[in-house]
Amino acid sequence: MLSGELVTLRPVRVDDLPALYETWRDPSTWIAVSDAALWPMPFAVFEQRYAKYAADEELEFAIEVAGELVGRCSLYQVDLHSRHADLGITVGHPYRGKGYGRDAVGVLLDYAFNKRNLHRVQLEVLATNDGAINSYVANGFVEEGRLREHAYVNGTFVDVVAMSVLRTEWLGSRGGR
Amino acid sequence: MLREGDLELRAMTPDDLPAMYEWSIDAATNFLNGGVPLLPVTWERFRDKWSERPSGPDAEDFTVAVDGIQVGFCQLTLFDHLARSAMIGITLAPSVRGQHVGRRAVALLLRHAFVDRGLHRVWLGTLATNEPALRAYRAVGFVEETRGREISWIDGRYVDGIRMGLLRSEWELANAVG
Numbered sequence: 326m327l328s329g330e331l332v333t334l335r336p337v338r339v340d341d342l343p344a345l346y347e348t349w350r351d352p353s354t355w356i357a358v359s360d361a362a363l364w365p366m367p368f369a370v371f372e373q374r375y376a377k378y379a380a381d382e383e384l385e386f387a388i389e390v391a392g393e394l395v396g397r398c399s400l401y402q403v404d405l406h407s408r409h410a411d412l413g414i415t416v417g418h419p420y421r422g423k424g425y426g427r428d429a430v431g432v433l434l435d436y437a438f439n440k441r442n443l444h445r446v447q448l449e450v451l452a453t454n455d456g457a458i459n460s461y462v463a464n465g466f467v468e469e470g471r472l473r474e475h476a477y478v479n480g481t482f483v484d485v486v487a488m489s490v491l492r493t494e495w496l497g498s499r500g501g502r
Numbered sequence: 503m504l505r506e507g508d509l510e511l512r513a514m515t516p517d518d519l520p521a522m523y524e525w526s527i528d529a530a531t532n533f534l535n536g537g538v539p540l541l542p543v544t545w546e547r548f549r550d551k552w553s554e555r556p557s558g559p560d561a562e563d564f565t566v567a568v569d570g571i572q573v574g575f576c577q578l579t580l581f582d583h584l585a586r587s588a589m590i591g592i593t594l595a596p597s598v599r600g601q602h603v604g605r606r607a608v609a610l611l612l613r614h615a616f617v618d619r620g621l622h623r624v625w626l627g628t629l630a631t632n633e634p635a636l637r638a639y640r641a642v643g644f645v646e647e648t649r650g651r652e653i654s655w656i657d658g659r660y661v662d663g664i665r666m667g668l669l670r671s672e673w674e675l676a677n678a679v680g
Contacts, residue, residue, distance in 0.1 A: 406539040407655045444660065445652055470648030473667050474623055477585040482622065487648040487665070 327386070329432040332425050334386040337379055337397065341387050344394050346371045348417040355478075384441075388416070388429045395420040398429050400437055400446070408444035409489075410437060414457075427460040434464060434495060444492045451476055452484040465490045504564070504610045509603065511564040511576065511610050518565045518572055523548045525575075525593055539655075566594065566607045573598045576607055578615055578624075586622035588615060605638040612642060612673060622670050629654060630662035643676050644668050 327334040337345070346368050348354055355363045379385050384400040398414035412433060416426045437443045450457050452471060466488040474482035504511040523545055525531045532540045557563060560581045566574035574594035581588045590611055594604055615621045628635045630649065640646075644666035652660035 407653060407660075409653060447650065447653075467651075469650060470646075470665070472625065472647055472665065473645070474669055475582075475585060475587060475625070475667070482585065487650070489651055489653075491652055 327432050327436055329428040331390060331423075331428040332395070332432065333389045334398065334429060334432050334436075335389060337375075337385055337387045341394050341397075342372055342375060343368070344417070345375070345387075345397060348396065348415060351418055353418050354415060384410075384436075386429075386433070388414075388425065390420070390425055395425050396429070398433055400433065400441070400443075403443075408442070410441075410443055410446055412437075412446050412448045421456065426457070427463050430460055430464045434490065438492050438495050445489055447487065447489040449485045449487055451478065452486050453478070458486065458488075461488055465495055467494075504614055506606060506610055508569050509606050509610065510567045510570075511607060511614075512567055514563045514565045514575070518575075519549055519552060520545075521572055521595065522552075522575055522593075525595065528596070530596065531593065564611070566592070566603070568598065568603060573603060574607065576611055578611060578619070586620070588619070588621055588624060590615070590624055590626050600634065602638070604635070605641050608638065609642050612668065613677070616670050616673050623667060624673075625665060625667040627663055627665045629656070630664050631656075636664065639666050642668075643672060645672075 326336065349371065350363070350366065352363065384403070386398050387394055388396040388398055394417075396414065396416035398412070400410040400412055403410040412430065414426055414429060414433075416429075434446060437446050448461065448466070449472070450461065467490065469487045469489055472485040472487065475485040476483045503513060523543075526548060527540075527543060529540055532538065555561070555563075560579070562578040564576050564578075565572050566576055572595075574592060576590065576592035578588050578590055590608065592604055592607060592611075594607075612624060615624045625647075626639065626644065627650075628639070630636075636646075645668065646664055647667045648665040650663035650665065653663040654661050
């Protein structure tokens, strides 16, 4: 559906769910993205929630590399009045460190600005997640500050970094329309 | 329920809704709050939507009253039980702005958040152009943490948003608890 240099973004399919469930409950994912408690959610509940989430017009994409599912990403909490959205992405443990996340973020930003006419894309990321922060900076995200001790991960409170990229900045740097 | 002198934060009642409706459709109030477009909402729709709001430990709504008279609305909401944080919000009738009612109400709400609810952190968002609000929040100890660039469309242009936070340890130091 949407192509980058390394990845393809496409709608999530029913047969993606087992792999997405494994990534979702992998503790290494939790340590990286934790914004909710890790709990033993049964697959049936995950399936149900995911179906509802996808149906509620959230802009959720599966990330594929050479036909293989490597993660998911989305634009969510879309504010149609102020024209901004939050960006979220998860890459499965075996697929990290290969540039897939960075490429997927670029594809999603092109979608947000050129296809959906948004003004601003924002995100929050744990201050300890250097890999993710580097990917976001590489795509033009600017740090706007830190929410102090806003998250709790593995025994300690952690700061959350707020970042954003504006339409004017992104289009200016890409020569988009 | 929560009191300080002539100021009280009490549970909301249906009788409080008409005034809240008037504030919600007041352009000047909307321009202070940001985030929600100014829309021609009818009283019936406002009242019905309000009755659908979830209320409970995770969404505390208060009427702000001075000498028993309703002058505003405030809330402690968006509870994150893992990180033990919540967001505050407050709206005051135009007639009581500029009299420190806001900061007194927020001070009461902070005591409730840290002492009654045992929170680790309280945060809020406001517009960068809302100077009276920023002054009031700074006065009760909030620290500016992020500036959301061009986050709200208000009255013909994009405006930045400021998020502020206050940690329990900071509040305790300033309020000499225990």
